[in-house]
Amino acid sequence: MTAIEILDLEKTYLVGFWRKRPKLALRPLRLTIEEGEVFGFLGPNGAGKTTTLKLLMGLVFPTAGTARILGMELDDPRVKSQIGFLPEQPYFYDHLSARELLNYYGQLSGIPAKGRSARVEQMLALVGLSDSAGMQLRKFSKGMLQRVGLAQAILHDPRLVFLDEPMSGLDPMGRREVRDLIQQLRSEGKTVFFSTHILSDAEALCDRVGVIHQGELRGVGAVAELTSETHGKVEIIFYAQAQRVPAGLTSLGAEARVSGDMVNAVLPEEQQDAALEVLRRERLKLISLTPVRRSLEEYYIQKLRPTETRTMETRKGVGV
Amino acid sequence: MNSDGMNSANARIAYIAFNTFREAVRDRVLYNLVAFALLLSAAAILVGEISIDIERLVVVNLGLTTVSLFGVVIAIFIGIGLVSKEIEKRTLYTVLSRPVRRWEFVVGKFFGLTGTLVINTFFMALGVFLALLYVAHKFEKMDEWVLVALYFIVLQFLIVCALALFFSSFSTPLMAAVFTFALFVIGSLAGDLRGFARITPGFGGWLATAIAYLVPNFSALNVIGQVAHGDPVAGSIILYDTVYALLYSAMVISGAVLIFQRRNLK
């Protein structure tokens, strides 16, 4: 089933005090997410990622267009029980403890009283907050608040989970844990839609990504496909001798870099055999030989750049 | 309309109300204000004169006025803090992403807020009665009318809470506080405004009458002067004022709901 169906969703804000000028936050967006996929919404700050999420959550109303979640309209009350949301830099009730907050949210989500506290404890353990569960939230660090946010997003076991910059505020350990959590959600068959500007996370976790910039969806693609292209280059890593790049490699047109006792050389794949020959001759120990893949970063940067076609379209006056 | 599972609207409203109450109670601001109010009740004793009658008069007048004024201040502080702040600080995002309707949120907040004020009033009233006991050394029959005055003060709070919520639903915390307090002041003088309207001819009088009726008539809910002299309050007045307070609050809350329904949360 289609998890999320966005049809020409558009949002224009009116800014300014006296004369309100329209500010286009989101151009008509068309996107479909299937159930069970992990979708990454990539873009720089202010691109429209948060606006899209807020529109889907019903926190903000679209200027035009519609969207459906699990086939239901956004203002259908049944939608909310199937989704979980982690906003960017979440903030909660100062004077409640983490446990009280989750319990309160559990009440609002309709989790029956009988299993509620057990479920709350389970969530607290999952995000590693069991020890701080009785502490008032105003004393929580940013990272801890982020964990609470995650806990409340999946507390009621929703089919879809929406995360806005889930890694922000977390140390590398925390980020690893979130990654694992998302993997787990995926294995449970849940749909995860998250926005981020950290590409390595997206590359590691997502099935598909979409790149958004200045309110416009620039491209959508499966991660596997986008990064499968090879550039016609190979990367050879080997142990160096006297911290020196063998002359033979340079003459083959390799770009090499020395780090510690290893050398990292990139050269055209036609030269692959010749390079290996150089190493054998110099008796240098090979560590690895891998084809260079196109990275997600390149796709991202490419999509961010205004293209020829686009400028042509705007000249014609065609709205995107 | 319970198609979304385990909860009914009433249950959610009750949860929100209780949580609002809990937040308010744990906020230290509340305690400071209540303590200050009690202090003022004690001061009322010092203000009175030697004659016992005047002392009682002053204690009741000053004490009840303190309860009323401080209650309004608390209602505004806490009410606006609880709602506007929630909207500003995005606490609301995670609440509204749950199966909670926006109107349930408003109504729940309202009940939580008024509940907080009722408990508050109870403690402040205790202070007044203790002061009264101190100066008069015993309770008299006429003191039961003080309870009626307190009930009327609670009715006033209903309206103030509704107003605080209403303004919070669309303006900044500061503006909401200012508007609510301004309406409280105007509403307290509504009786005088109507008197003015009666003797002013033409458009001015008509306008004054319109304003005097639309504004929340706190003056109509003020029986402090009467009660200080031990005069009874007619049963019909109690009934009508209850009805008025309930209807006016309902009107304001439904306005708040309508506005909040379409508000884009930045």
Add this chain to the structure above:
Amino acid sequence: MNMSATGRVNLVATAVLFFSLAGAMTTLSVIDHQRRDPVAQEALYISSPKVLRRMSLGYTGLLADIYWTRAVQYFGVQHHNGSGDFRLLAPLLEVATELDPKLLPAYQFGANFLGPKPPSGAGLPGAALALMKFGIEHNPDQWRLYYNLGFLYYTEFKDYAKAAEAFERGAALPVTSEFMPILAARMAQHAGDFDTARMLWSTTYESTKETRIRQNAVEHLLALQVDEEVTQLERVVEKYRVQTGRLPASMGDLERAGFIRGTPADPKGHAYRLMADGRIEVQDSENFYFITKGLPPGKSPPQPPREPQTESK
């Protein structure tokens, strides 16, 4: 179910809003009718200015203004509905001036409306006098207060000696009106003259912007004019009688005899009537308050009190 959930909520909320608005307004007007004159009730309950002062927590100025405004409104309302009951006017003014002794307009108002008998005033000249003295005690350099005092002695007590004294004290102030010494002089010699009274009421009219006081002064000036004209006409009738040996049968007789020109009319345009016994009457005594002449027999003016009586505060 062709309306969305949002639409349903909006509809219900709008309906609740309108019905509760209508209901609240209706209930309020019912309450209004039941609790008549809340201003009056409250004024009764706080009858001790000292208590009020202590309770006002220092905001005496504001409270004084509120009570002053209420005093004016109270008077207006009572005057409007013709009840003639002004018993709360004195306490209201006393409270206002007790809270703010420098509230000059309150003294002026009291001088004009506490003294006269109902339905023009509260009928408490003693209270008015006490109020003036209180005002002078706290504002010894305000000529208007001495004026009010002298005015009071003149109009309510007919004690021209004390009136003269008050005007003199006012005239001696560094800042005063040019009329004060003139009034003082007139009190001494021509107290009963129309011109003196006219000057007094004109000064009252000039010295204030308060509509009611001005209106009152105008009524008095009109009455003075009537009194003067009636006196003159009656003198003419007497002259006629002396000359012809009989009373004139009509105004026409007087005209033919050359004593008057045209048909004399009162300031409101109604012709004076010549009565059979030679008196002159106004056509409708209801048109004029305060006239002492031109009234039908039996309508004698009330007797002023001999001495100022101090009424309890």
